[in-house]
Amino acid sequence: MAKTLGNVQDLTPVMDTLWSRIDAHILVAGVTSGRQAWIYARSRIPDLEVSGLFKDLHARPDERWTRFTLPDGEPDSVRKSLVELLSSRLPADSTAGDVMTVSPKCVDESQTVANTHDMMLRFNLMSLVVKRGDQFAGIVTRRDLDRAVQMDLWDSPIAPFVPSQPPFVTRETPVRIVRKLMVRHDVTKIPVIEEGRILGIVTAREVLRGLRELLPPPAEYLQQVEPVPVPDRNAMETLLKRVTPIKVLHVLRKVSATAEARKIAAYAVGGFVRDLLLERPNLDMDVVVIGDALPFAEAVSAELKAHLTVFDRFRTARLSFEDLKIDFTSARREHYAQVGALPQVELGGIANDLSRRDFSINAMALDLSAGSFLTLVDLFGGLRDLHEGRIRILHSFSFLEDPTRMFRAIRFACRFHFDLAEDTQRAFDLARQREALTTLSPKRVGAEITRCLHEESPGRVIDRLYAAKLMRVLHPDLADASVLPARFKLIPGIIRRFAPLHEPIDGEVVHWIGLLASLAPEQAEKLLIEMGMHANRRTAIVKSIRALSEVPLRLARLAAQDDVGLFTLLKPLPIEGLVALVAFVLDKAGARQIFDFLGRLRGVRVELCGDDLIALGIPAGAHMRTIFDALLEGRLRGSITSRKDETDHAQRIFSGLRLPLSGRNGRQPAP
Incomplete structure (x- = not known):
């Protein structure tokens, strides 16, 4: 601040010169004269709108500067007022608590080198937090243990190999201070401690992500670091309003307000975010909470007066609000002990939660925090993959750890008309060559194929599964698409021909009939039992498969007007079996007989x-x-x-049977 005794003219040239000479992120400068101060403000921070900081002071933004006046002629007083205002309105520093991974993997200092080394290998970790009782003792690294192993110290406790006085921070420590501590101590992980207890851990990756970008990247590097323009919060809100009903934004604001009130972070994640960016309506939403999801879901349910279903075993909940479904889960991380095994799950942060997902396009999130509402979180390049139309795994062992992802890769590729990225295709081929799919149970394989059958074009997905040699993992005889009925891909259209019946038809059952039609009924039934198929569906599928070989010949032998024979032949079959007959084996004449039965006889x-x-x-x-x-x-x-005809006929038939009449209560009449 400067003071002048003369008249104040246009200060813009002076301020431009000052701006060019001072390398400040934000410059606020001014001149006082008499009882008034003329203030100029400007920022190099991309996301900071300076005029918004001084909006209530009637600030006037122009091409370069935001200008306003204050009724105060003392430079020190004006400087103090401006500093207080900026301190209260500038975004706060990101803190260790904002970016830390909660519940890090820990080991007691009494554990042996052998056990600790095995734990690191099993969970693919390069370090572990060490505890002394329930208090923080330090961090042991793989490098430390490798040296102990070289010296054959397998049975030694790890305590001697844990550095004394390790650096640590609190939840409130700014991320920029965490960075300085990492540089000073030459470490890549720093624990977050409260009263000696371990709250979480901050890694170098979280620090890099948590540091605010103060300056935009130089133009010559922009394409390299941001090949796809990232929509800002306003753009995401506009997109949300255009693609989904307005109630979705209303619900997300309620979730945001609940998170703010409870001082926790919440994110909309996964398929909802992916489909929003693809401008595909999706009313099924996943919300990830950093912490315990159940009490948070209960609070949101109370706010919306919506129905909540709680799954205590998994500590998750599902909220139903009109036709909107929201699944609430705690952020977690996963470890796979062996190929094809179900993962071991622990609490984690948003980065851990996104990194455990199958593909980059499903690993994006929308921040629902009040200060960052609808900010896109894309840590793995999912937005770029959406724009370039590719399915990409997050790490090269993804298919080996969870072979069901091979089915999902093909399903998503068919749904969005995407291709597998080059490295993803290599990992896919490697997992197939190593027969990773053989580690899956028929139940898990059947569940993935069933999801494929619910796609918009299931026939195309099944074709890709055969081409990728995935179907044979279900049964050796399903090795080639040639075993499918010729009109398998036409099932959705054939089902629509039955629409005049106004009767629900289970398309999944019809597709399974076609998939297993080449198997003997006994083989199909055994396989369906192994898959855990519901008994009613299993019975309908097996009965229909048997009908595919028996019914066509018997239909052809029926006399033209033999309604009794037609009824007797077709009445035992489920509607899905009749659809399968028309779709897979009958000619036009046979199909006419099916529709004649449905139109005239089925309701008799x-x-x-x-x-x-x-x-x-x-x-x-x-x-x-x-x-x-x-x-x-x-x-x-x-x-x-x-009805009268039926009564008369029943009595005549009974008379012909020569059995005694009974009383009205069913007992024999008295003689």
Whole structure:
């Protein structure tokens, strides 16, 4: 601040000269004269809008400067007011608590070198936090243990190899201070401690991500560091309003407010973010919470007055709000002990949670914190992969750790018309050559194939699965797409031909009938049992597979007007079996017979019931089946058209059976 006794003219040239000579991130300068101060402000920080800092002071932004006046002629007083205002309004430093990974893997100092070394190998870690009881003792690294192993100290406790007085920080320590400590102590990890207890750990990766970008990258490097323009918060909100119903934004604001009130971080993650960027509506959302998800989900549910389903075993919850579904989970990290095994799960931070996901396009998040609402978090280049149309794994062992990702890679590639990235294709081929899929149970394989059947074009996905030689892991006889029925890809269109029935048709069942049609019914049933298929669906599939070989010939032998024969042949089959017959094996004449049955005969019923026959004096017994069969045949032939006809016919049939009449209560009449 400067003071002048003369008149104040246009200060812009002076301020431009000052700006060129001072390398400041933010420059606020001014001149006082009399009882007034003329203030000029400007910033080199890309995301900082200077005019917003001084909005209530009637600041006037122009091409370069934001200008305003203050009713104060004392430079020291003006300087103090401006410093206080900037301190309260400038974004706070990122802290260790903002970026740390919670619940780091720990080991007690009494553990042996052998056990600790094995733990590092099993969980693919380069260091472990060491505890003394429940207090922090230090960090032991793989390098330390490798030296101990070289000296054959397998049975030694690790305590002697843990450096004394290691650096640590608190939750409130600014990230820029953490960086300085890492440089000073030549370490890549620093624990976050509170009263001796371990809250989390900050790695060099989190520090680099947590440091704010003060200056934009030089133009010549922009394409290298940001090959795809990253939408800002305003752009994401505009996109959200355009792609999804307005209630989605309303719900996300409620989640954000709940996170702010509870002082925790929450993110919308995964498929919802991916589909939003692809401008595909998706009302199924995943929200990841840094901490315990259950109480947070309960608080959001109370705010929205929405139904909440809690899964205590997994500490997750699902909220239903109209047609919107939100799954709440705690941020976690995963370790795979061996190929194809289910992962071991621990709490973690958002970086851990995103890094455990299958593909880069599914590893993006929207920050729901109040100060960063709808900021895109893309740590693995998912946005670029979306723009370039490719499916890319996050690390080269991804398919070996979880071979089900091979099915998902093909499913997503078909859904979005993407290609597998070159390194992803190599990893895919390696996992197939190493027969990683053989480690999966039929239940897990069946579940992945079932998800493929729910895609928009399931036939195309199944073709790709056959081409990639993945189907044979389900059964050796499913080695080539030639075993599929010729019209397998036409199933969705054929199902639409049955729409006039206004009856739900399980497309998944129809597809499974086609997939397993080349197997013997007994083989198919055994496989479906191993897959854990529900009994009703399993029965429908096996019965329909058997019908594919039996029904066509019997249909062809039926006389033209044999309604009874047609009804008897087709009535036991589920609607999905009838669809499969039309789709896979019948010619036009056979298909006409199916639709004739559905249109005229399938709904034929006998009106009388067992109680009605007893009321007529006909005793209960096996003969009732004979009577009902005769009544149904009469209905089908057209000789019986009313309830009265059924009553008369039932009595005539019973009389012909020469059995004694019963009383109305079913007992024999007294002599």
